[in-house]
Amino acid sequence: MTAAAPAFTERYLLSPEMIADPYGHLDALREHAPVHWSPMHHAWLVTGYDQVMHCLREPAVSADRVGPLMDAVPQGAREDAERAFGILSRWMVFNDPPHHRRLRQVFQEAFAARAVARYRAFTEKATSAVLARRAVPGRTGDLMADVAKPLPAFVFARWLGIPRADAAAFWYWNARVADLVLGTAQEESEYRACLQALVSLEDYLAGLVARRRAEPGEDLISQVLSEGRVGESVTEEEFVGMLTQMAFAGGETTSNLIANTVLALHTRPEQLAAVREDPELAQGAVEETLRLDGPSKMSIRTAARDLDLEGHRLRAGDRLFLVTAAANRDPGRFAAPGRFDVRRTGATHLGFGFGAHFCIGAALARLVAVAAVGTLVREHPDLALADPARLTWQPSLLNRSLTALPVHY
Template sequence: MNPTATTEGARDGAGPARAEDLAAALLTQEARRDPYPFYARMRREDPVHRSAQGIWYLTRYSDVEAALGDLRLSNDRDRMTRAYTALGGDLKALSRLTDRLGRVMSNTDPPDHARLRKLANRAFTARRVESLRDRVQGIVDGLIDEAVAAGPTMDLVEAVASPLPMAVVCELFGIPDEDLPQVKTWFRRFGRLSEDIDASEAAIEQYEEYLARLVRRRRADPGDDLISALVATQAKDDRLTDSELLSTCFVLITAGDETTTHLVGNGMLALLRHPAQLARLRADPALARPAVEELARYDTPTQAIVRVVAEDLTIGGRTLREGELAYLFLAATNRDPERFHDPDRLDLTRPGNRPLSFGNGPHFCLGGPLAKLQAEVAVGTLVRRLPHLRLTDEAALDWRPNPLQRRLTALPVTY
């Protein structure tokens, strides 16, 4: 399918393709390489689109921003499971994983969500995140040193973007350095849940047992790490169960890994493809912080998030019925010309830049500030320390086959 030809056809009066093609198009190889022309077409032709499978696709900034704050669109695990089951989905892997995790804040609605979020907010403060800046800088410098010593080329994702968040989260949670290889192994197995359920479940069980031991140690001997802070918060709130505490630790440690990796990877690719913007950042290192906001807008790792309709509601003149699924395409909203001037242009000094890359409303990504801090340090340091950084093979770039995520398999560069 050629999105340019389709768009031109619509302009010439030929009319859009069949409605179901709008959703199906996102699964094509062409959309995997570049989904943004497809999002533009969806916003223009049917911004509140119901697919042939009965799933809603929302692509306008105003609609998605409102939807993210609307409690009639639920993130509840049980509702989500029923909705997928009604569509005939095979939820064996998903249900076994969510049974392990329990009812954590990322798959609950108010009032449980508010109670669990309050727990995490008390421990995961802006001050605590900012206090990690020097440590993040040291980790990034060490990773770059290792990559440079290894030779004139590297896979930037493997060498810097992937190991960075794991090292940082272990620092934040007080996970000993000697345990890092084992934690990485567990994380890799989580990612293969759909391929090998038994191996993934075994990894989850082992990881939970490991976290439970850490929690017991922090109760006996508190430190200055996030697990100790969560344990202290639980002691002040007897409504928080041990299971909820453990699940909160699990989610907070696990959730930011892939997002941070691909915020750095996607962001560096965008800069390497836009040498004028790269030169601008290199000339003014103070641009690193706003640059990350723009890089997250331009090519966000989380392309869409899923909600289930808990109560009938109307969006954009369409009625979404209870029990239906809605995909909120954050990446599409971030290129909405009604919200962003010249949205397909990368502009590190874009004024009034408020993308929805980390969501909005009650489920706004708790780890967003930490992900942004890591990306700010990593991108700024790579640009400063490697002045001749460039892509080695544009044609070799490939993306993982998941339309809800935008993640490079590798980023080959020379320096």
């Protein structure tokens, strides 16, 4: 008689143990059912690679998350939320075709790989400068605070055209917007601060757009304005709203990608040695991190209408968690999926999404992350993790972010 398979026990994805290491449970969930209704999360958990890909292609699966985000705001903060959520409604990441396509086309040329590549020399110079100032050999520090956060912020602020005198306020607003969008704001006072930060960020960027119209520079805003689509295919209000999305996304993802890659390499000596022997493999290390332990664990979608998925009937309004952190470890798609291999080739990971909503900033994130990781490996051979057993992660359903990465430089 064949032994019965052990029953699958669902676990809360925001519990401390799941925040620390969700992957064993996600693997078990994917094996149990790649499409699974979770009463605990009030959502369909989609964990198989093919199933996630299907959802990313399916027009009936909507990216509009403004309503659910609004629902999460405490009652006492609702009166402050109307304008802030109006701004979020203009983010292309929360829009479906054809509006998404119309909004995205405004930035398509500026974010193309060939356009981003023009910033390679500046990024490499900025990386060396940040490391020389903050990663002093012999010193103990926090690589998140010293390198992973300030470097993408510096590069992106320069690219967006943020004057240095405005940088502190700009990045404060971005941090609060991240708390709102990623669901880490809990108390009513935190929500109020986040909502106000988003409004302040939009006001600031509207003023910056006006200045760049009058005095163009060599920056993203000036480039897009010069192409003539603002005021034609999109309104200026839509353009400024999308800039708040760019500002939010410009630092968070890349910071976490840098830190997670450094952690992955320094807990796998043979892979670190491979990158030291061949610095070109820094690119492979970044790609493997995006697959195996990337900055995004999932994206949230909603069924716009009734649909069938893997024999399940989804109803209009149902939430879907597209768990790319599980899909990227699907053994049906990746050989030895739990192994970190900087020389891996083959199947495409979903670390930056896929299709219409593929991350528009992927080329810039890769440029900055590869520069940071490659320079650290090449110029800081004595870098070591200070206390890898005691690392902690931010409590978030969506992102995979260390609270700190203590190191010996």
